[in-house]
Amino acid sequence: MxxxxxxxxxxxxxxxxxxxxxxxxxxxxxxxxxxxxxxxxxxxxxxxxxxxxxxxxxxxxxxxxxxxTGLDNFRRMTEDPLFWRALRTTLLYSVLAVPLSILAALAMALLVRRAFRGVKLFRSIFFLPVVTSLVLAGILFTWIFSAGGPWSSVMGAIGLPGQAWLSDTTLVIPALVVVAVWTRFGYGMLILLARLQDIPRELEEAALTDGANAWQRFRHIVLPELRPALFFLAVIETTVSFQVFDTVYVMTGGGPANASYMVVFQIYDQAFRYFDFGYASAIGVALFVMTMVVAVIQRLTVGRDR
Structure with a gap:
């Protein structure tokens, strides 16, 4: 059976x-x-x-x-002094904005990592700028950095020049960087916080038992675990910095004296002010290639397995 x-x-x-x-x-x-x-x-x-x-x-x-026209637009681009100036300004902006945004995100993630009373409120407040309209943020910071605005008042109170930063060719890029950090660090904080919460507490507790101080625990335990997240943030932040447009359009319009004139703003000018869509597209292709090259370099440095 x-x-x-x-x-x-x-x-x-x-x-x-x-x-x-x-x-x-x-x-x-x-x-x-x-x-x-x-x-x-x-x-x-x-x-x-x-x-x-x-x-x-x-x-x-x-x-x-x-x-x-073949490569004519690209030849024109290499001979265009305005393009090279816009590229230098974009690179300067990115070199300042990307590391500062990541450092601010890392600091805030470490600050709200542990559970304490009101931690969820602080996390929400830190993330709020991410969901704020960039146009609204640009209008707000235009008032903050204006002559007689809150920022110039604070500078004057501590004995520093209180001129309007957006009207100064030297200070306009730092002003835009401040806006970039404020509007973007919350996203990075969320990514790093999720990774921090996955790190076993036992590793840090064992290092603490062995006598490691806070810096040693961060350097040898926390930072290696954060490397994939930091690589991801570096690529995202670099891409966003290369493509900055909203705050520049609202706050400076590329001025003063083209001091904040960036590559995407030139694409906008060529396409919608001069209606030269072919040249604007060529600049866009060049920007895409540069972004990919920088991403590969970041992969070989920050994202490389140790």
Whole structure:
């Protein structure tokens, strides 16, 4: 009776090949259902990017005939002094904004890492600038940095020059960096906080038992564990810094004397002020390539496995 029952069960059990075929069929049916949305996403996500890259090789202006110009726009870009100035300004802004944003995010993440009374309120307050409109933030900081505004009043109270920072060619970039740090450190804090909470407490407690001070515990235990998150933040912050536009448009308009004129602002000018979409697209392609190169360099340094 037992033998016959076992034989019957073995005959009714699905074979491995049959199970694989069933899984493939189910996967095909599932892909068929998501295919329309997937095609829609690919078309609207990558279609404009590909079209914009192709425009960089043309002389395209609305209402005029489009002609293929090859690398002419890129040659023009290398000979354009305004582009090189915008690139230098963008790099200076990024060199200041990226590390300061990450350091502020790391400091705030360490501050709210431990559970204490009101910690959730502090986390919410620190994250609030991230969900604040950049246009609203730009308007707010335009008033703060204006002559007679709160910032100039504080500077005057401590004996420093209280001029309007946004009207000074030397101070306008630091002012924009302050806005960048304020609006972005909350996102980095959230990423680093999630990683910090995954670090086993036993590691730090063991180091504390061995006599390690706070800096030694941070350097040898916490920092290595944060390396993947720091790499991710470095890439994200660099990309955002290279593409800064909203606050520049609202606060300075590229001034004074082109001191805050950045690459994306030049793309905007060429496309929507001079309607030279071909040249604007070429600058966009160059900016994309530079962003990818910097990301690779960051991968080889910050993101490298130790």
């Amino acid at each position: 037992t033998v016959s029952g076992t034989a019957s069960a073995s005959r009714t059990a699905p074979r491995p090949a049959s199970r694989r075929a069933t899984r493939r069929r189910e996967a095909s049916i599932g892909l068929l259902f998501v295919l329309p949305v997937l095609l829609f996403f690919v078309a609207f996500r990558f279609g404009p990017a590909i079209a914009g890259a192709l425009l960089g090789f043309t002389d395209y202006q609305p209402g005029a005939d489009t002609s293929w």
